[in-house]
Amino acid sequence: MGRTVNLYSFPNVDSDLAPNLRKYLLDAQNEAFKRHDVFRVAVSGGSLPKTLAKALLAPSNGSDDDKVDFSKWEVFYADERCVPLTHDDSNHKLVKDEWLDKIPQGMAAPKVFPIDVSQLEDVQETADEYEKKLVNIFASRDSVKLPLFDLLLLGCGPDGHTCSLFPDHQLLRESDAWVLPISDSPKPPAKRITLSLPVVLAAARIAFVATGGGKKDVLKQIFETEEGRHLPCGLVNEGAGEKVSWFCDQAATEGVNFPRRGSVI
Template identity: 75%
Template sequence: MGRPPNLYSFTDVDKELAPNLRKYVLEQQNEALKRHGVFRVAISGGSLPKTLAKALLALPSGSEEDKVEFDKWEIFYADERCVPLTHEDSNHKLVQEELLNKIPKEMPQPKVFTVDEQYLDNAQEMADDYEKKLVSVFAARDSVKLPLFDLILLGCGPDGHTCSLFPDHPLLRETDAWVLSISDSPKPPPKRITLSLPVVLHGSKIGFVATGGGKKDILKKIFETEEGSELPCGLVNKGAGEKVSWFCDSAATEGVSFPKRGSVM
């Protein structure tokens, strides 16, 4: 077994967690731009976009390393709901309201890959269409087994789910498809699409954001129990090890005995 994931714990979300998350994201951005001139990131919904916006929209320090180069970003969705892009349940609407609409108009804008609304009634067709978008960006299907995101940013549900991968669901056993459909989500809305677990594990870096006292029980389970290691978030920890970094506040990590770090090096 490789090295374990990194668990960061901060007393204050705005003053400590957000600046450290910014440093982490921009490290991945700068590495990606050196490698291939573009930064490909997959983003989930929930409370993540709000914290991410606090991190990315903060005033830069002036150093080259601290510059958000949105014009080189390609943003994908780690999961999405089969609803119109203007619907309250849409992850895109959430990211748009919390982050995209707040990027100053004079700044170059990122390229965003949304789901196609013509497939709202058929989750499988929507998943197939979104997978085709990934194939067109990451390479022809026959030459690349899995898309390689530079960074995947995720949340953690109170049941240990991430993306739209839920505990004990058959989708966790999928090994070939890049994008999966789900029509029986235990959390509404029932019809969704999601990146598959192998795609998540293949990411260059994977970051979780989990804050608030409501997360402490599930984090304790994920980091300290065998049962928790089989939950979707636990499977990411187990499968990707040191590629994974958790950004949490002290309320979420209260009582968690797994070694915690106080800042991104």
């Protein structure tokens, strides 16, 4: 691995990982505010939204650096399933249930950009519409090659997939589109949209959250083997180097032979 990624491993998700993730998130937020007074984040589903809520909705320590300002957040989806927004398979529903709906009253809410559900059967149209949203926010296609997210918050599947970019899938070779349709996802539901690998790699920061003993085999593969470097998570590590941070618990990193970072705090 060329430029080394940051691997953090914490004894406990609630008492150790979440506070460190909070510090990382607020550092990213504050950097983004200095750049352009807005914080553009793309998130995935899985167990990530629950951990995000633990990190972001914890009480502030009172310092200026530890204040969440959701009024300047813009939240996008790194991938989404082509289902209604109220469907149990929807990443938007998951993020809403686990995080957004738990933001205390009186605290500003982030601006959220879900998919357009008017043509869910046409996965290409759904991807195109979401790409148009990105074009409207990030600038026209002719002025920027790729949208530059301030932060991507991603998960890692047991097969090494991230977003809806799956191992050995042809979408991994797509270099032009920002948002891609997938109609043959190996994991149901089959129809999804996903950010392309070049968009992922262009982000200012990329954070993976991977916890639990069920992740240790794939993490060992990603961090230790040539084959693992070609899995989607491994391609992100290889392509983005030190911009990538992994927030894991000790159960997920057990037996993984890769140098650990100290805490973020």
